[in-house]
Amino acid sequence: MSDYRIQGATGEWEVVIGLEVHAQISTQAKLFSGAATAFGAEPNTQVSLVDAAMPGMLPVPNMECIRQAVRTGLAINAQINKWSRFDRKNYFYADLPQGYQISQLYHPIVGEGAIEVQLDDKNPESTKTIGIERIHVEQDAGKLMHDQHPTMSYVDLNRSGVALMEIVSRPDMRSPAEAGAYLSKLRTILRYVGSCDGNMDQGSMRADVNVSVRKPGEPFGTRTETKNVNSVRFVMAVVEQEAKRQVAVLEDGGKIVQETRLYDPDRNETRSMRSKEDAHDYRYFPDPDLLPVELDDAFLEECRASLPELPDAKRHRYESVLGLSAYNAGVLTAEVETSRWFEALLAESAAKQGKPESEVAKQAANWLTSELFGALNKLGKGLAESPVSPEAGGELLALVGKGTISGSAAKQVLEKMLETGDAPGVIVEREGLTQTSDTGAIEAAVDAVLAANADKVEQYKGGKEALFGFFVGQTMKAMQGKGNPGLVNEVLKAKLG
Amino acid sequence: MTDLTDLGVAAIREGVAKGEFTAVEVAGAFNAAVAAAQPALNAFITLTPEKALEAAAAVDADRAGGKALGKMAGVPIGMKDLFATTGTTTTAASNILGNFVPPYESTVSQKLWDAGAGMLGKLNLDQFAMGSSNETSAFGNVISPWRREGSDAQLAPGGSSGGSSAAVSARIAPAATGTDTGGSIRQPAAFTGISGIKPTYGRCSRWGIVAFASSLDQAGPMARDVRDCAIMLEAMAGFDPKDSTSLDMPVPEWEANLNADLRGKKVGIPREYRMDGMDADVARVWDEGIAWLKDAGAEIVDINLAHTKYALPAYYIIAPAEASSNLARYDGVRYGLRDLPQGAGLQDMYAATRAAGFGAEVKRRIMIGTYVLSAGFYDAYYTQAQKVRTLISRDFMDAFQTVDVILAPTAPTAAFGLGEMVSDPLAMYLNDVFAVPASLAGLPAMSVPAGLDRQGLPLGLQLIGRPFDEQGVLDAGLAIESRAGFTARPAKWW
Numbered sequence: 001m002s003d004y005r006i007q008g009a010t011g012e013w014e015v016v017i018g019l020e021v022h023a024q025i026s027t028q029a030k031l032f033s034g035a036a037t038a039f040g041a042e043p044n045t046q047v048s049l050v051d052a053a054m055p056g057m058l059p060v061p062n063m064e065c066i067r068q069a070v071r072t073g074l075a076i077n078a079q080i081n082k083w084s085r086f087d088r089k090n091y092f093y094a095d096l097p098q099g100y101q102i103s104q105l106y107h108p109i110v111g112e113g114a115i116e117v118q119l120d121d122k123n124p125e126s127t128k129t130i131g132i133e134r135i136h137v138e139q140d141a142g143k144l145m146h147d148q149h150p151t152m153s154y155v156d157l158n159r160s161g162v163a164l165m166e167i168v169s170r171p172d173m174r175s176p177a178e179a180g181a182y183l184s185k186l187r188t189i190l191r192y193v194g195s196c197d198g199n200m201d202q203g204s205m206r207a208d209v210n211v212s213v214r215k216p217g218e219p220f221g222t223r224t225e226t227k228n229v230n231s232v233r234f235v236m237a238v239v240e241q242e243a244k245r246q247v248a249v250l251e252d253g254g255k256i257v258q259e260t261r262l263y264d265p266d267r268n269e270t271r272s273m274r275s276k277e278d279a280h281d282y283r284y285f286p287d288p289d290l291l292p293v294e295l296d297d298a299f300l301e302e303c304r305a306s307l308p309e310l311p312d313a314k315r316h317r318y319e320s321v322l323g324l325s326a327y328n329a330g331v332l333t334a335e336v337e338t339s340r341w342f343e344a345l346l347a348e349s350a351a352k353q354g355k356p357e358s359e360v361a362k363q364a365a366n367w368l369t370s371e372l373f374g375a376l377n378k379l380g381k382g383l384a385e386s387p388v389s390p391e392a393g394g395e396l397l398a399l400v401g402k403g404t405i406s407g408s409a410a411k412q413v414l415e416k417m418l419e420t421g422d423a424p425g426v427i428v429e430r431e432g433l434t435q436t437s438d439t440g441a442i443e444a445a446v447d448a449v450l451a452a453n454a455d456k457v458e459q460y461k462g463g464k465e466a467l468f469g470f471f472v473g474q475t476m477k478a479m480q481g482k483g484n485p486g487l488v489n490e491v492l493k494a495k496l497g
Numbered sequence: 498m499t500d501l502t503d504l505g506v507a508a509i510r511e512g513v514a515k516g517e518f519t520a521v522e523v524a525g526a527f528n529a530a531v532a533a534a535q536p537a538l539n540a541f542i543t544l545t546p547e548k549a550l551e552a553a554a555a556v557d558a559d560r561a562g563g564k565a566l567g568k569m570a571g572v573p574i575g576m577k578d579l580f581a582t583t584g585t586t587t588t589a590a591s592n593i594l595g596n597f598v599p600p601y602e603s604t605v606s607q608k609l610w611d612a613g614a615g616m617l618g619k620l621n622l623d624q625f626a627m628g629s630s631n632e633t634s635a636f637g638n639v640i641s642p643w644r645r646e647g648s649d650a651q652l653a654p655g656g657s658s659g660g661s662s663a664a665v666s667a668r669i670a671p672a673a674t675g676t677d678t679g680g681s682i683r684q685p686a687a688f689t690g691i692s693g694i695k696p697t698y699g700r701c702s703r704w705g706i707v708a709f710a711s712s713l714d715q716a717g718p719m720a721r722d723v724r725d726c727a728i729m730l731e732a733m734a735g736f737d738p739k740d741s742t743s744l745d746m747p748v749p750e751w752e753a754n755l756n757a758d759l760r761g762k763k764v765g766i767p768r769e770y771r772m773d774g775m776d777a778d779v780a781r782v783w784d785e786g787i788a789w790l791k792d793a794g795a796e797i798v799d800i801n802l803a804h805t806k807y808a809l810p811a812y813y814i815i816a817p818a819e820a821s822s823n824l825a826r827y828d829g830v831r832y833g834l835r836d837l838p839q840g841a842g843l844q845d846m847y848a849a850t851r852a853a854g855f856g857a858e859v860k861r862r863i864m865i866g867t868y869v870l871s872a873g874f875y876d877a878y879y880t881q882a883q884k885v886r887t888l889i890s891r892d893f894m895d896a897f898q899t900v901d902v903i904l905a906p907t908a909p910t911a912a913f914g915l916g917e918m919v920s921d922p923l924a925m926y927l928n929d930v931f932a933v934p935a936s937l938a939g940l941p942a943m944s945v946p947a948g949l950d951r952q953g954l955p956l957g958l959q960l961i962g963r964p965f966d967e968q969g970v971l972d973a974g975l976a977i978e979s980r981a982g983f984t985a986r987p988a989k990w991w
Binding site for chain 2: 098284
């Protein structure tokens with residue numbers, strides 16, 4: 001249970017949050033027309049006769065959109081409704097050519113499901129299950145442009161008819177952090193499934209944030225809905241600001257009006273858009289142009305079989321099979337691209353070393369999360385722009401694993417790799433970083449170090465064992481860092497008796 | 498040489514194929530007849546004589562080149578102005594689409610052109626196909642070529658396909674397309690002494706037909722006789738992936754399989770259609786129809802269609818509900834009429850555009866439809882009407898356990914006079930009472946001319962069949978046609 005509370009003059013308040021997330025389905029074509037869906041095209045270049053609602057035009061469902069919604073439903077362990085139906089939501093607006101949006105009110109394609117969120121990265125026990133009430137499929141509207149003409153607004157219908165999933169949560173969240181964690185996790189799942197690219201800055205994913213407050217233990221209060229919030233950070237800010245605003249209104253003796261609000265990120269506040277009194281009567285009714293969507297078992301099975309390993313299962317496997325720490329497993333599975341990168345790295349490293357993945361996984365995970373992420377961070381680059389490929393990284397790890405280079409040399413090699421893009425083997429060769437495992441050479445170096453530091457040898461033998469590190473350092477220095485550290489240790493221990 | 502305009506679809510096709518006359522000669526004759534009749538009958542909204550000639554010339558060239566000819570080769574037809582035609586104004590008889598020129602061709606019209614038909618013009622209709630008399634057209638009503646004996650009062654050609662029925666019965670088109678939502682093919686066919694069939698819902702693609710009520714709208718042919726209807730329906734029908742409600746079934750060879758021998762068939766006579774105070778002539782013609790079908794070998798069976806009396810109220814909820822939503826796209830934003838008063842905002846533009854663009858009947862139905870779908874009324878009206886619709890379908894399915902086809906009058910009266918009903922929309926709606934049940938059930942149904950009433954006006958009989966059994970309907974229609982000996986035609990006064 002969340003202990004997030006708003007301290008009011010009359011005591012503590014609890015916030016109750018539900019999210020309706022609109023996720024654009026990643027398909028080439030729109031929901032009911034063959035028009036393209038690419039982001040950023042010139043206005044009105046991706047509009048079919050159907051999208052423009054020309055007289056006599058009819059919608060034909062794009063089964064790929066249906067398939068992606070079903071796969072998404074399966075990924076959140078939801079009930080899939082084998083019989084669903086499209087309804088018309090009627091209202092007039094210039095960005096809505098048909099005068100109605102085709103949606104699913106009465107019979108959505110996906111029913112009850114749930115996702116588990118982790119509230120603290122470092123604590124695998126800090127989980128909470130957020131219920132999902134339904135997912136339905138619907139059309140997006142077009143876009144109005146108000147800055148093109150002094151007295152007129154222009155309409156861009158490129159988005160008109162693009163397929164959206166509306167993913168409706170239960171009012172199960174109780175803090176900004178929970179709302180943020182839910183939205184992040186949902187985005188992660190959508191990206192794994194491939195049903196939505198999750199690009200909130202391009203509008204492919206946006207959330208309507210339902211917020212109410214109550215005294216702990218009391219029934220739900222009246223909620224407001226803040227529309228079209230387009231980042232995780234803003235969703236958290238909306239919850240925080242809206243909850244504070246509601247508490248202030250209530251403690252002032254006012255009432256919360258059920259209404260639609262907008263978030264202004266510049267002023268970090270929500271503003272009323274329209275109240276329930278001006279709410280549309282959408283006159284929903286079944287779309288007579290469309291037959292019900294009926295799915296058979298073979299279709300559902302195909303959808304199920306096409307699902308990739310999902311983030312929770314993957315994180316669990318990274319911990320139990322690969323032996324990674326909970327933290328690393330969390331970091332590496334948080335984005336599907338990261339886990340793909342890691343798995344390619346691991347496969348290459350294991351193959352090059354001729355060892356099972358489980359034996360080299362920790363090394364790969366540590367190198368990726370600390371060495372490479374750190375280096376990329378300094379360069380201001382993401383993993384997708386990494387100059388080092390997973391294959392090159394795997395080769396580097398194998399060089400360390402096989403004892404060809406030392407760990408410290410590996411850091412130098414990575415730097416050169418980032419600078420030049422050269423393969424690690426080439427760099428090691430060129431820079432002469434191959435470490436020496438020649439015991440004769442190591443013994444000679446150790447002998448010289450011990451001879452030159454006879455006083456310290458005495459102190460060591462007298463019990464000052466901390467000096468061992470000093471001898472290792474001196475030896476490595478004498479060998480210009482190329483001595484195999486394991487062998488250097490062994491030889492030193494033997495000589496110091 | 499016979500007057501080419503006396504010929505129907507089959508005769509024209511045959512004459513062109515045999516070289517007795519050219520398709521261009523046929524098109525020329527009908528173009529001339531259309532032009533001569535247009536000022537008096539107002540059957541067309543747009544004339545396209547050049548389209549008819551162009552298609553005819555192509556057919557003649559194909560024939561000269563020894564190419565195979567299509568089902569409708571050389572037949573010029575009238576196209577109801579509800580079908581989108583590339584480059585030719587498509588108005589739905591409404592001011593809101595008065596200037597609309599589609600950049601696309603409806604599936605059905607395209608199929609007809611592909612079959613070798615040519616277009617004489619775009620036929621007048623009730624505005625958005627809403628009406629039973631053609632009086633709701635924004636381009637002036639069609640005047641029926643028929644007149645009562647000894648009267649020159651103007652009569653309604655029926656509706657909504659009134660331009661189609663007037664043109665075919667006046668012999669200014671051998672055939673025409675119609676659309677039928679609640680009787681709009683059958684009732685005008687009955688009023689003008691011609692044949693018309695509404696096929697099973699989904700048989701003809703709705704793609705490119707201006708929508709009235711999507712779950713009911715269905716295109717079909719209107720022609721002089723049953724065979725011509727069969728030929729033309731074959732050309733119009735077929736699966737269309739662009740229409741989700743299109744039937745994915747092969748198109749039968751209705752014409753080749755026509756068979757008026759009904760031995761072994763059972764014909765149902767629905768008790769509920771025999772209403773108190775029924776017009777005596779309508780009752781007489783119905784009885785004659787029963788006798789003719791018996792004569793053709795059919796067994797006559799009384800049947801119950803218990804929920805018939807609820808059909809009309811259910812229809813006048815469902816059709817306006819769908820229409821109120823289907824017509825929301827006419828908003829002045831993208832095409833058609835835009836009325837933008839000085840300083841107007843978006844809502845003002847909608848209001849002004851729709852007020853100026855839609856006629857009174859269209860507005861009435863949009864308001865009815867909006868009302869029955871609104872919060873608090875939806876269950877009482879729309880949900881209830883859908884339940885009634887299910888019961889009506891079930892009545893028919895039960896009856897078809899026993900009978901093969903159902904015989905009933907097409908309309909409760911012969912054609913009425915223009916202006917007689919406009920002030921009483923309910924009386925006007927009642928004209929669809931026999932046509933609407935088959936529409937709600939999506940069944941194939943046709944009207945064939947059966948006789949004249951005491952004033953010399955045609956009366957039609959309706960045949961309703963099982964889903965997909967257009968053949969059974971056409972066969973029974975042919976049996977009536979061959980016994981009714983209906984040869985009456987309007988005296989040419991125009």
